[in-house]
Amino acid sequence: MVAISFVSGKGGTGKTTVALNLGAAMASMGRRVMLVDADMLTHSLSILCHLEEEKGLTDLFTNSDLPIKNTVFDVLGVPNLQVIPSSISFGLLARMSRLLNGKKSFVARRMSEISRSAEYVLIDAPAGVSREVFFAASMGDRYCLVAEAGPADLEGALVFNVFARRIGLDSIGIIFNRARTAPPESLKTLCKDIFGQVVGTIPFDIRFVEAFEERSIFYQRYPEAPASRSIEQIARALERLGRYDEALPSLDRTIELKPDNANAWNNKGVTLERLGRYNEALLCFDRTIELKPDNANAWNNKGVTLTRLNMVKEAESCFAKANEINPKRAHDSETALVL
Ligand SMILES: Nc1ncnc2c1ncn2[C@@H]1O[C@H](COP(=O)(O)OP(=O)(O)OP(=O)(O)O)[C@@H](O)[C@H]1O
Numbered sequence: 001m002v003a004i005s006f007v008s009g010k011g012g013t014g015k016t017t018v019a020l021n022l023g024a025a026m027a028s029m030g031r032r033v034m035l036v037d038a039d040m041l042t043h044s045l046s047i048l049c050h051l052e053e054e055k056g057l058t059d060l061f062t063n064s065d066l067p068i069k070n071t072v073f074d075v076l077g078v079p080n081l082q083v084i085p086s087s088i089s090f091g092l093l094a095r096m097s098r099l100l101n102g103k104k105s106f107v108a109r110r111m112s113e114i115s116r117s118a119e120y121v122l123i124d125a126p127a128g129v130s131r132e133v134f135f136a137a138s139m140g141d142r143y144c145l146v147a148e149a150g151p152a153d154l155e156g157a158l159v160f161n162v163f164a165r166r167i168g169l170d171s172i173g174i175i176f177n178r179a180r181t182a183p184p185e186s187l188k189t190l191c192k193d194i195f196g197q198v199v200g201t202i203p204f205d206i207r208f209v210e211a212f213e214e215r216s217i218f219y220q221r222y223p224e225a226p227a228s229r230s231i232e233q234i235a236r237a238l239e240r241l242g243r244y245d246e247a248l249p250s251l252d253r254t255i256e257l258k259p260d261n262a263n264a265w266n267n268k269g270v271t272l273e274r275l276g277r278y279n280e281a282l283l284c285f286d287r288t289i290e291l292k293p294d295n296a297n298a299w300n301n302k303g304v305t306l307t308r309l310n311m312v313k314e315a316e317s318c319f320a321k322a323n324e325i326n327p328k329r330a331h332d333s334e335t336a337l338v339l
């Protein structure tokens with residue numbers, strides 16, 4: 001199971017739209033997807049799904065006896081797609097923040113209950129960098145930024161990223177939304193270094209706004225639109241993430257049997273890096289290097305992972321070390337598995 005929260009520093013970048021349409025695309029690929037409306041202040045996802053009057057996430061976190069199934073609804077007309085709406089009640093919200101203060105284990109238990117009924121959990125977070133936002137973001141294993149490729153949205157994304165990293169959240173990368181032109185390669189490279197990767201670009205299409213107002217799903221109404229093709233590409237990228245997740249238990253088994261297997265440690269590091277879990281990946285590369293100090297590949301992989309964390313100086317010294325061990329080997333900007 002993979003749980004991804006869609007976030008942005010600035011409001012209105014398209015988080016709800018992206019979560020809903022990606023959910024529909026992944027469901028149409030046969031994946032079981034659960035959408036979670038964690039925007040407890042505006043709950044647009046619940047409105048789009050015609051579920052604004054129903055019990056939902058706020059109730060789950062304020063009533064520990066409430067079974068999850070009482071808050072799970074089918075998204076009409078989309079097999080495999082379900083949603084947990086979010087009821088708005090300021091009274092409940094206030095109670096929730098009091099109740100949840102320091103209760104990480106309760107939130108984790110609720111999340112694991114939610115994830116039992118789906119392969120992918122897509123969480124629609126509110127905008128900004130408030131406590132509620134980080135609460136919603138941390139419900140996912142990783143967060144995915146949604147932003148227009150312009151200065152205001154990107155600055156919001158940067159601010160979010162700084163705070164999120166500080167509290168130990170991991171990023172998948174960024175989705176450029178509402179693109180009127182293809183983002184320049186230089187911007188993509190920069191964003192890749194800062195946010196992990198550019199997961200995809202969704203073009204501007206005014207019919208998103210119409211679909212939003214009619215409470216219909218763009219991907220379903222306009223399957224042939226270029227934006228729907230982009231959504232499918234992103235859905236496939238997220239599916240691949242799921243496969244990396246699936247690979248982890250078998251790597252762990254190999255390491256358990258042979259704790260000195262440097263290649264297994266390296267491959268676990270690469271898998272974690274591709275999943276955006278950079279800090280854990282670094283520990284694996286350090287273990288590989290401890291076992292095989294002259295493994296140029298592991299030094300390069302460590303360098304790439306440090307770059308993802310914006311630790312440019314430390315990354316450079318790893319690349320230099322890889323180069324010193326193997327001068328013929330050009331430094332790669334991607335981590336590499338050892339087969
Ligand atoms: N690719 C797109 N092209 C054109 N319009 C879009 C696109 N994506 C989203 N929109 C429109 O932008 C508006 C805001 O989208 P949405 O509500 O999904 O953003 P949000 O980030 O969830 O907002 P909030 O921060 O308020 O939660 C909506 O009217 C939506 O239809």
Ligand SMILES: [Mg+2]
Pocket residue numbers: 015016017039044045124125126
């Ligand atoms: Mg929203």
